[in-house]
Ligand SMILES: Cc1cc2nc3c(=O)[nH]c(=O)nc-3n(C[C@H](O)[C@H](O)[C@H](O)COP(=O)(O)OP(=O)(O)OC[C@H]3O[C@@H](n4cnc5c(N)ncnc54)[C@H](O)[C@@H]3O)c2cc1C
């Protein structure tokens with residue numbers, strides 16, 4: 001590994017020339033994308049959780065705020081949590097202003113992310129549509145479209161005919177829930193989930209940050225109301241600041257620090273079919289019948305639905321949810337009825353009462369939390385990391401994070417996105 | 426598949442017959458209470474990685490609410506009991522202590 005010297009341009013850059021060069025020498029010269037060092041005794045900042053949000057937080061701490069003496073501690077492997085289990089829908093058509101601001105910041109960062117990280121995250125702005133299948137949904141999405149116009153988010157309400165043009169495999173005359181229109185965000189889409197985690201990890205490692213995998217945080221230490229460090233399965237590590245970015249395990253880490261979060265952990269599942277020829281080049285979400293689908297670059301149909309209703313830490317969900325989701329999607333897309341499903345899996349999502357995230361200071365000095373992204377935080381990775389880095393560097397939230405404080409539940413200042421979050425995505 | 430025995434009608438039901446209702450044994454706070462107590466009651470669930478006490482409704486059966494002791498890391502059900510109580514019966518507590526020594530829950534253990 002080349003040793004980083006202050007900057008982060010030392011790793012051999014990926015480019016078309018690099019591919020040609022390595023092809024000429026039988027691909028023997030590729031380097032590991034990130035280092036795996038042993039933990040140091042002390043860091044300026046420790047991030048717990050090397051999912052997308054934790055890694056992006058570290059990246060923008062270094063890039064935007066010059067804080068580079070940072071460790072990212074991960075109990076499993078990086079990107080092995082929800083970041084590597086999600087169905088990769090990216091959109092910013094939420095209703096409330098604080099949500100529009102952070103999700104749109106995030107979506108726009110995705111547009112330049114491959115260049116910024118020098119890592120192809122395969123961002124594909126293929127367009128996302130949310131179907132209106134009841135009168136209530138029509139009114140709801142028209143309202144969202146107007147709100148988005150005021151927020152500067154490019155969405156529109158489209159007719160059933162336009163839906164059919166954009167997605168010919170859809171049956172818009174469905175017997176129970178015909179398609180009555182859709183909220184269309186042409187700049188939404190998908191990205192490669194693993195690549196987002198790997199790209200940020202490589203960039204963090206290049207900045208000299210330590211990514212420590214297979215290392216579980218087991219206790220959080222504090223003195224005089226401020227954090228002093230953590231115990232891990234690889235020993236004690238001190239820090240000045242601690243960022244807790246552990247999604248479904250947020251309540252467990254909060255418990256270690258002695259406070260409670262307004263979070264519940266539930267299982268959310270997804271599944272993919274065998275790969276087939278390209279047949280669908282947009283993302284479709286059907287919130288009334290509770291299912292959504294897109295096609296991956298490999299040709300698999302990527303399918304998701306709703307969460308289970310009970311607390312769960314097992315990364316396994318109940319089968320009847322799969323059945324319900326698939327049943328709904330077969331009505332909407334009759335051609336998938338004879339597809340074989342290849343794989344199915346679950347992740348533990350961190351749900352808040354208003355379906356909006358928490359990016360916040362905590363009752364303990366210099367401990368910050370980023371959680372509550374629930375079923376929809378993949379789209380938010382760059383924007384959330386940006387906002388969390390600002391909060392950790394300055395000790396106070398910037399404009400993106402300000403409204404997402406955990407105190408909003410006490411104050412009654414909810415950011416209610418239960419409609420926009422509709423189907424779990 | 427998650428299955429529970431309804432303590433009222435005795436039916437051994439799988440979860441498709443039941444509706445989950447979240448954390449059990451909550452102390453309720455209403456208008457006039459401190460903001461913090463009201464927030465705790467409405468939003469700050471225990472959400473433990475381990476033993477959980479929760480409400481279920483036998484929705485497609487007798488229709489009644491009952492309570493259950495279940496582990497969120499193994500999905501093992503330690504027992505069900507009627508909802509008109511503030512603590513699980515001793516028999517269920519003993520069963521939990523056998524497998525999860527040292528467990529506690531808010532005001533009881
Ligand atoms: C099936 C499914 C489909 C989804 N689909 C979409 C979608 O289409 N679009 C969208 O925007 N979002 C979607 N999401 C949500 C999205 O995946 C998450 O919101 C997002 O990935 C959360 O990222 P994270 O970095 O916060 O968490 P994670 O990626 O879960 O990372 C948290 C990390 O913390 C680690 N950790 C936990 N405890 C400890 C400890 N004690 N010590 C050290 N490390 C610890 C974990 O091992 C984990 O790697 C979906 C989620 C699921 C499960």
Ligand SMILES: [Zn+2]
Pocket residue numbers: 431432433434435436483486487488489
């Ligand atoms: Zn019953």
